[in-house]
Amino acid sequence: MDESAVIGQRVQRLRTERGLTQRQLADPAYTASYISTLESGKVRPSETALRFLAERLGTTYEELTTGRPARLGTELRLALTDARHLLATGTLGEAAARFRELLAEADELDLTSERVEALTGLGECALESGELTAAREHFEEAERTLAAAGEPLPRRVRALRGRAVTHLLAGELRYACYVLETAIDELNAQGLHDPDALVLLYASSIGPYMDMGAHARAAQAAELALALAPRVSDPALVAGMHRSVARTLLAEGRIAEADASLAKAQDLYQHLQTRTELAHCHWMRGYVHAQNSDLEGAERELRTAREMLAARSAALYTAQVEVELADVLRRQGRREEAVDLLSRLLEFGTDLGDGRGAVHAAGAHRLLGLIAEGDGANERAEEHYVMALALLERTGAAGDLADLCRLLGDLLRRTGRTEAALDAYRTGLGHRAAPGTTTLGPAPTPPPFRDSW
Numbered sequence: 001m002d003e004s005a006v007i008g009q010r011v012q013r014l015r016t017e018r019g020l021t022q023r024q025l026a027d028p029a030y031t032a033s034y035i036s037t038l039e040s041g042k043v044r045p046s047e048t049a050l051r052f053l054a055e056r057l058g059t060t061y062e063e064l065t066t067g068r069p070a071r072l073g074t075e076l077r078l079a080l081t082d083a084r085h086l087l088a089t090g091t092l093g094e095a096a097a098r099f100r101e102l103l104a105e106a107d108e109l110d111l112t113s114e115r116v117e118a119l120t121g122l123g124e125c126a127l128e129s130g131e132l133t134a135a136r137e138h139f140e141e142a143e144r145t146l147a148a149a150g151e152p153l154p155r156r157v158r159a160l161r162g163r164a165v166t167h168l169l170a171g172e173l174r175y176a177c178y179v180l181e182t183a184i185d186e187l188n189a190q191g192l193h194d195p196d197a198l199v200l201l202y203a204s205s206i207g208p209y210m211d212m213g214a215h216a217r218a219a220q221a222a223e224l225a226l227a228l229a230p231r232v233s234d235p236a237l238v239a240g241m242h243r244s245v246a247r248t249l250l251a252e253g254r255i256a257e258a259d260a261s262l263a264k265a266q267d268l269y270q271h272l273q274t275r276t277e278l279a280h281c282h283w284m285r286g287y288v289h290a291q292n293s294d295l296e297g298a299e300r301e302l303r304t305a306r307e308m309l310a311a312r313s314a315a316l317y318t319a320q321v322e323v324e325l326a327d328v329l330r331r332q333g334r335r336e337e338a339v340d341l342l343s344r345l346l347e348f349g350t351d352l353g354d355g356r357g358a359v360h361a362a363g364a365h366r367l368l369g370l371i372a373e374g375d376g377a378n379e380r381a382e383e384h385y386v387m388a389l390a391l392l393e394r395t396g397a398a399g400d401l402a403d404l405c406r407l408l409g410d411l412l413r414r415t416g417r418t419e420a421a422l423d424a425y426r427t428g429l430g431h432r433a434a435p436g437t438t439t440l441g442p443a444p445t446p447p448p449f450r451d452s453w
Contacts, residue, residue: 132169157183224447226285366404370407401427406425
């Protein structure tokens with residue numbers, strides 16, 4: 001049965017259920033004969049006609065054209081907002097299970113936007129829990145779905161950013177930069193200066209820039225993201241309010257109003273996710289302060305970043321910030337505080353795993369080695385350096401490996417083990433010369449800042 005016949009039968013059924021004649025349904029815009037022709041499936045009604053008939057029949061355009069009650073879509077959007085709230089509050093297992101259920105419902109109802117939201121949610125759950133292959137598959141599927149639906153680039157940025165982060169955490173730093181920078185350039189070239197999209201992309205690029213040693217470019221990305229941040233609003237309490245209001249409106253049958261509240265809540269929860277990325281900007285600012293020997297400013301920014309990340313239960317990133325913070329404390333002469341922070345980090349870090357946790361643990365061992373060396377405990381320092389080296393060799397973090405080999409080589413040389421020191425230096429040079437670890441192409445073009453955004 002073709003679409004016109006199906007819609008015609010649906011109009012006839014709804015008209016009969018409401019006790020309307022064809023003339024009563026048609027007035028004042030159409031004729032009874034037009035309704036008769038439409039119901040017999042002999043004419044394909046226009047969108048204008050369908051919207052008129054939907055209003056006369058007390059239903060929605062969506063239900064009239066698809067046969068799917070509007071309430072089902074609204075209920076699904078409400079459930080997706082609840083699942084995003086679970087993700088935002090750190091209950092990843094529950095959130096992932098809920099997103100899987102909702103993906104199946106979206107597929108059954110053939111709702112594209114809701115399908116993408118479920119896929120992206122699953123990707124974010126997998127990303128934070130360290131399941132990189134699964135995360136990448138979810139993000140790629142979300143991108144394919146949006147592209148097939150003809151959605152513009154700003155709509156695809158969340159999924160695209162998620163895919164880039166999976167490459168970053170897998171050690172594919174240059175490719176992660178390429179994905180993010182290409183998206184930034186495309187947005188600016190097309191005049192799509194979307195603040196939310198740009199903040200997400202700029203802030204997400206800081207991690208790979210830092211790991212590649214491109215500190216100036218990371219600082220530039222951080223400043224651009226922070227400059228755009230005032231145009232991004234993300235109060236979590238307002239999102240919770242809209243979510244609660246939507247539930248009440250839905251119970252009262254006020255579906256359109258519930259949808260409006262849900263749209264606001266979903267938007268705000270997406271911004272809540274962006275807070276993780278803005279924390280990277282504070283982290284980068286802390287790094288810049290530390291490089292300029294403004295240790296007080298560095299500590300302030302790093303503690304802010306740690307609080308923001310810990311509130312999101314972003315354990316991997318929180319651990320890395322704590323390593324930076326411990327280094328600042330060490331340089332301030334607060335060695336006991338630094339050792340305490342690093343020891344607690346290592347105690348927790350034994351469960352991080354998946355390579356990325358090894359990088360954090362190695363950084364902690366490196367600092368503990370420096371502190372031990374400063375105390376004259378060379379044997380203990382060597383133990384920490386060797387443990388850090390063993391951890392890093394499984395990650396492919398070439399720059400960190402080279403730096404650590406230099407520290408170990410210097411220690412071995414000072415203690416009279418020249419041949420062992422040379423071996424350490426050679427190892428470091430080999431890692432530093434690894435392809436793709438020292439160069440980047442031109443930086444992406446910054447967006448024009450306009451008050452009209």
